Amino acid sequence: MSENKQNGIQEFEYKAEMKQLLNLIVHSLYTHPEIFLRELISNASDALSKVRFGQLTDNSAGEEGEELKITIALDEKERTVVIKDNGTGMSEEELIANLGTVAKSGTLGFLQTLKAEQGEKGGIDANLIGQFGVGFYSVFMVTDEVTVETKTDGAVGCRWKSGGEGSYTIEKTDREKRGTAISFTLKEEAKEFAEAYRVENIIRKYSNFVDFPIYLDNKKVNSVTALWQKSKSELSEEEVNEFYKFIAVDYQEPLDYLHLSLEGVVNFKALLFLPKEAPMDLLYQQGALENHGPQLYVRKVMIQHECKDLLPEYLRFVKGVVETEDLPLNVSREVVQNSPVMAKIRQILTTKIIAWFESLAAEQPEKFRRFYKAFGPVVKIGLNTDFTNREKLIELLRFVSTATEEEEYVTLKEYVGRMTEDQKEIYYLSGDSREQMLSNPNLEYFRKKGIEVLLLTDPVDVFVIPSINEYDKKPLKSVEKADIDFKAGEEQEKEALSEAMIGTVLRIFRETLGDRVEDVAESRRLVSSPVTLVSGKDSVDPQIEKMLRMMKQADAPGGKKVLEVNPSHAVIKNLAGLCMLDENNPLIRTTIHHLYEGALLLEGSLEGTAEYISRMNDIIEVATRQAKS
Numbered sequence: 072m073s074e075n076k077q078n079g080i081q082e083f084e085y086k087a088e089m090k091q092l093l094n095l096i097v098h099s100l101y102t103h104p105e106i107f108l109r110e111l112i113s114n115a116s117d118a119l120s121k122v123r124f125g126q127l128t129d130n131s132a133g134e135e136g137e138e139l140k141i142t143i144a145l146d147e148k149e150r151t152v153v154i155k156d157n158g159t160g161m162s163e164e165e166l167i168a169n170l171g172t173v174a175k176s177g178t179l180g181f182l183q184t185l186k187a188e189q190g191e192k193g194g195i196d197a198n199l200i201g202q203f204g205v206g207f208y209s210v211f212m213v214t215d216e217v218t219v220e221t222k223t224d225g226a227v228g229c230r231w232k233s234g235g236e237g238s239y240t241i242e243k244t245d246r247e248k249r250g251t252a253i254s255f256t257l258k259e260e261a262k263e264f265a266e267a268y269r270v271e272n273i274i275r276k277y278s279n280f281v282d283f284p285i286y287l288d289n290k291k292v293n294s295v296t297a298l299w300q301k302s303k304s305e306l307s308e309e310e311v312n313e314f315y316k317f318i319a320v321d322y323q324e325p326l327d328y329l330h331l332s333l334e335g336v337v338n339f340k341a342l343l344f345l346p347k348e349a350p351m352d353l354l355y356q357q358g359a360l361e362n363h364g365p366q367l368y369v370r371k372v373m374i375q376h377e378c379k380d381l382l383p384e385y386l387r388f389v390k391g392v393v394e395t396e397d398l399p400l401n402v403s404r405e406v407v408q409n410s411p412v413m414a415k416i417r418q419i420l421t422t423k424i425i426a427w428f429e430s431l432a433a434e435q436p437e438k439f440r441r442f443y444k445a446f447g448p449v450v451k452i453g454l455n456t457d458f459t460n461r462e463k464l465i466e467l468l469r470f471v472s473t474a475t476e477e478e479e480y481v482t483l484k485e486y487v488g489r490m491t492e493d494q495k496e497i498y499y500l501s502g503d504s505r506e507q508m509l510s511n512p513n514l515e516y517f518r519k520k521g522i523e524v525l526l527l528t529d530p531v532d533v534f535v536i537p538s539i540n541e542y543d544k545k546p547l548k549s550v551e552k553a554d555i556d557f558k559a560g561e562e563q564e565k566e567a568l569s570e571a572m573i574g575t576v577l578r579i580f581r582e583t584l585g586d587r588v589e590d591v592a593e594s595r596r597l598v599s600s601p602v603t604l605v606s607g608k609d610s611v612d613p614q615i616e617k618m619l620r621m622m623k624q625a626d627a628p629g630g631k632k633v634l635e636v637n638p639s640h641a642v643i644k645n646l647a648g649l650c651m652l653d654e655n656n657p658l659i660r661t662t663i664h665h666l667y668e669g670a671l672l673l674e675g676s677l678e679g680t681a682e683y684i685s686r687m688n689d690i691i692e693v694a695t696r697q698a699k700s
């Protein structure tokens with residue numbers, strides 16, 4: 072950032088990333104420009120929270136006389152807006168750090184998302200701005216220039232000004248009062264935001280539950296109630312939904328909510344929500360839940376905006392507020408983390424939330440399904456991290472299987488309930504999609520026998536499900552593992568090959584494929600396919616392998632498989648015939664390579680199809696030539 076001193080006014084240049092961001096905000100079409108107001112009010116409210124917190128915890132500060140509040144003044148004729156708060160304010164350094172740079176890690180993600188949205192829909196959902204913590208700049212949707220006058224305790228006042236293009240200026244002022252005033256003139260097309268009734272509606276819509284009074288031209292317009300303090304019967308659905316939208320910054324209503332009021336070893340009240348959909352960052356950012364969590368209040372004062380210690384990571388998508396009397400007000404983050412009270416609250420909350428999921432599953436299956444679709448992949452992680460609740464989490468699991476209809480799910484309990492007496496194990500197969508898995512030759516035997524197989528489609532399944540090991544004393548086993556007991560010899564096809572011929576075919580398969588496979592074996596599981604690939608006894612699940620390869624893990628397991636050959640299949644019988652005539656017929660080797668790569672293709676791990684296709688053409692050429700003669 073360069074500086075340019077002139078009559079006490081310093082000019083600063085924005086960094087490139089920041090310019091890009093501002094440029095997008097200024098020149099893009101937003102679907103809801105009104106949210107600039109929510110963002111500015113939310114910043115003011117944060118600054119006020121810090122003052123209130125300071126007053127309550129720092130004894131020397133004592134009671135301060137002036138009411139903590141936000142005031143908004145509008146002038147319709149001049150199209151001007153002034154938003155004031157008597158919060159912490161900012162020093163010059165803070166102004167530069169907070170309004171001159173984008174330090175947030177989410178910014179790049181934000182830029183990318185904005186660009187994608189704009190390309191796709193021709194407009195941008197301004198809700199995204201709030202999600203990515205670049206709220207202040209949203210004001211440039213409605214104005215060409217913003218002035219921020221601010222003062223913090225113990226520093227001189229400053230005036231910050233920017234046109235949202237390449238630079239901003241800062242000068243010192245003789246402002247005496249602590250706090251911040253943000254003023255600007257609205258662009259012609261945004262003049263509606265100087266109309267009192269319009270602004271009042273926006274405040275009601277987005278900021279009704281802000282913890283401090285908001286005065287619009289001297290009239291108080293928000294309700295300032297701590298909903299979680301009310302008893303269940305006093306809560307109206309509408310009010311609760313509005314509250315959710317406010318704290319979760321969601322335009323949709325919640326999927327469901329839970330109100331808790333606990334007295335006992337610890338005392339706390341909570342109002343918790345399940346969103347209808349997973350937020351985007353949950354999907355594309357690893358560890359996105361690390362810093363999430365409900366808001367923590369202690370004796371009516373907000374202590375933490377996103378308190379991650381309230382819930383285990385696998386539940387941190389739950390939104391809401393938790394308030395307790397049992398923590399001291401002057402809690403630092405470390406104290407919160409290590410406090411036994413906190414541990415107890417967390418333990419109780421976890422139990423209650425899981426019970427909530429259980430009752431949704433039992434009483435409102437549609438809701439549960441929607442919840443599971445959005446957050447199931449996250450909850451499953453709990454199986455490997457929360458051993459206290461593991462059994463309950465296992466009961467919550469839902470699967471598609473070879474026996475479920477589209478959009479229908481089965482629980483492990485149901486699966487076991489419909490196992491036949493002979494079946495001793497629970498079988499699963501993992502893959503990218505139900506359709507792809509249904510065409511997997513490894514299912515043929517199970518199909519024929521009418522044995523249900525769970526189809527794992529969620530990428531986290533392969534890390535979680537095998538770790539269950541057993542359910543109801545029945546081991547869980549991948550159908551791709553080679554050691555499944557197929558009741559040897561059972562139902563051998565009458566026209567199968569002789570032992571000697573099978574031996575020859577297997578030998579030629581082995582010679583041809585060399586170290587591309589771990590081994591070649593006779594199959595008992597195949598019905599209508601000539602060959603299939605199965606994992607060796609000690610190898611990892613093929614899905615895990617695929618993921619490791621995708622993540623370019625250098626030391627990913629070699630991935631060698633056992634190729635099983637179906638001696639009753641016409642192609643294998645023909646091959647045996649060809650071997651008897653002349654083992655060196657090149658068509659034999661071409662066919663073997665082709666069968667092997669076809670199996671790879673089916674399990675989704677054939678890299679590059681050019682060779683496969685060209686070989687296929689060779690084979691078709693032979694086939695058509697023979698048909699002709």
Ligand code: ADP
Pocket residue numbers: 110114115118156158159160161169170203204205206207208251
């Ligand atoms: P976010 O609020 O997500 O941090 P913003 O771009 O909205 O991002 O604001 C950047 C920072 O500027 C805030 O984190 C805060 O430190 C500071 N700030 C903004 N508005 C005010 C205000 N009214 N009073 C004090 N500080 C403020």
